[in-house]
Amino acid sequence: MAGIYIYSDNNEIAAEIIGFAKRVGKEAVLLAFDEKTAEVMGNSGADKIYLLNGESELVESYAKAVAELLQKEEAELFAVGSTARGRELAARAAGYLDCALVSDVSALSYADGWFLAERMMYGGLVQQRESLDGLGVVTVPGGKFDPVTGNAEVISMAVQADRRVSLVETAPIVRQGADLSQADKVVCVGMGLDKEEDLETARALAEAIGAEIACTRGIAEERHWLPAELYIGISGAVIKPKLYVSLGVSGQIQHIFGIRDSQLIVGIDTNERAPIFKAADYGIVGDLYEIVPLLTDALKKQTIDRPE
Amino acid sequence: MSKVVACYKWVADEADLRIDADLSVDFSRVKGKISDYDKNAIAEAVNIATAWGEKAVGLTFGTAKAKQSVKDALSRGLEEGYWINADEAADADGAAVAKALAAVIQRIDDVGLVVCAEGASDTFARQVPSRIGAVLDWPVVTSVMKIEIAGNGLMTVRRLDDCMQTVKVQLPAVIAVLPEINTPPIPGLKAVMAAAKKPVHEFKGGDLGINFTPKTKAVEFKGYVMARKNVIFKEGEAADKVRELAAALRKEGVL
Structure with a gap:
């Protein structure tokens, strides 16, 4: 037919x-x-x-x-x-x-x-x-x-199957992080972070606004600071949250591919010429280590103050 | 055991592409590179060939420009380079690419395994490895994050959307690997020098007996620009910039 x-x-x-x-x-x-x-x-x-x-x-x-x-x-x-x-x-x-x-x-x-x-x-x-x-x-x-x-x-x-490939075992995916495709808000860290301990600064912001933590491919596959399933990009997770906030992400196009369906994109980076700002609705050019704690504080208050 | 063929693509570096105001795509300043994910495929082919005590060779299909890729590929541990020189490569689709690669794979003696990346960084269509398997009528395993040698075959671990699978495959086979399978080493000076002395075999596209006409008709090819607000706070004290951003986010209702 x-x-x-x-x-x-x-x-x-x-x-x-x-x-x-x-x-x-x-x-x-x-x-x-x-x-x-x-x-x-x-x-x-x-x-x-x-x-x-x-x-x-x-x-x-x-x-x-x-x-x-x-x-x-x-x-x-x-x-x-x-x-x-x-x-x-x-x-x-x-x-x-x-x-x-x-x-x-x-x-x-x-x-x-x-x-x-x-x-x-x-x-x-x-x-x-x-x-x-x-x-x-x-x-x-x-x-x-x-x-x-x-x-x-x-x-x-x-129907006839090709029997040269055979299934030996099926195992569930053990998620070390959240299912990013379902996340409502995402805080994403990039290579602009100096050391692994600085992830805590990002986690504090994520916690303040109820976001999941994610990263760029470099953070997962070169530095191995976060599991592979938490990197966003063309070969990684493709997300569509209400709010995406990037910290120290330059915004290479492979990464932007994964965030383009986000409702609102916010970039924070020291480099004014970073491509992330062209893809962003809002951005701050400045030192992460100064900006992020201030922002965490400001948004924490807003989230608490907001009437239900 | 037998030879391992790593397929790779010489692509335009997307970082050099410019989208003009009329949304046309400007390739004039573009430099080429081996597609990033293909470096994982090359490294994995070398690993398996080493374990087998066999040779890993490289294979690419491209225009005359792709010639410069061969030395780069050979510096990554491959023993011989095969490249198909075809003007038609500029407009070739997945069907043509797979047929060209498969035609040369059949001309290389005693191939036991073909390793590809899932997709190339320019088109990322993720179809060529599976198509090569179909053209050769070989088994295919895609989305592979781990390969182990298991007797006369391979044991592979696949990462799918809803589970992990361990799958056994008979050889010869085509395998498409995920970038997480390895970290490709950066070739040292010695490897780069040695690459210049390795054998290179050139094939002409016209000699392979393939119809390169694309199966679809491209009706439009244009730059894509996201419509975003681009409100960037860059001047003044950190506290002021944060206050402005926080106010904007509240107004947007995304908190």
Whole structure:
């Protein structure tokens, strides 16, 4: 069956992509690899759910089988949630199909028989729009579309897995810090901090305003002062808090990529020419060690004084 | 065991890009570099080859400008450099890049493993390693933060969005590594000198029998500028600047 074929290991993103498919008037076919997902997604508005049964626990191992299915069904688009599993499945399927793949789209639309996708390049400095002709693949981050409702018909089919990769063990992620993607306020430290003990100054500010602590890639991967999951940037966490405050962050574009959806950006740094100030709503040029304790004090009072 | 190929990309250093007032992108002052994340891939390829007692070699696909990358790559512990010289590389998409890299991987004797970064620092599309695997029909493991040798295969640890996975993979395979997998050493003077003497193999894009036409049509390519208030307090006493900022944050209602 022609239409938009959809997969995500994140059910919310899958539901959002189904919403997109229905809104542009296409058939929506959801691929599920386990019965539970097929059941949970039964009322997500998809026309059909293909329940693919095979011998591997790794969804990515079905890339070739999925590519063959898409071709056989004459799919118009394979839209996949942009998670680690989704990205791999999408790119391997695109490789087997030798077709287009636009990854991590910032926007996706359909008009006059063409899908039009937008994505960021060069760490968010450049925006590119591309049109897809014929079967193509896109990966879609969460929050781009609204879900719909409606019952789906579930169709089971057997698929072959690539057995050369096998799952040995699954372990939960042991978080050493907060889940930054959900944080309401974030205080971020950068290489402008002189020594590890100075993190306490940043923590005091974070505590005063109820923020999570985060850092730049350099702090996590060169100095190892904070765990890797707390660095913000294109290869790290991408956040969307109400308030982001940076301390001693120069604002390289890879970092800015991770904060661009913040509601309000505040930068504090000694270097007046630091790029962070171009990306900031508010900023203070000055010595961190003088500014941050004063700010902590001022905001602590405001938070306490504020009527509930 | 067999050879390890590290794939890398010679990219425009995004720090040199300028966005003009009309949102056009100015590449005129741009210098090239080996994509930052690819340095992790090269270091990991060298580590595994060393453990196997085998050779790690480098492979890149680019325009004539990419030639200058080879010596840099070789100074990072690779034994031989392979590079594909193609004018088409300027506009190539993930499909073309993967096919070109795979074509040369097939021409190198006895490759057991291909190591890539997840994505390059210019496009960060994170699709080439998976596509190489598909073109070669080899198994692929992405999002890898740790690799251990396990008999005739590899044991890898993947960091996914919702869990960690330990995954065993048979060889030959393609692996995409996360930047946290290692800290690439900065090459010393001796390594830089030695790099000049290592063998370099050049391939011409036209000899690989690949159609380089991109699969999508780029309809727009322009600078992106965030609309921000840019209210910066820079003059006066620290206490005054803090007072002004605190007042602004209260007014914005974000506290």
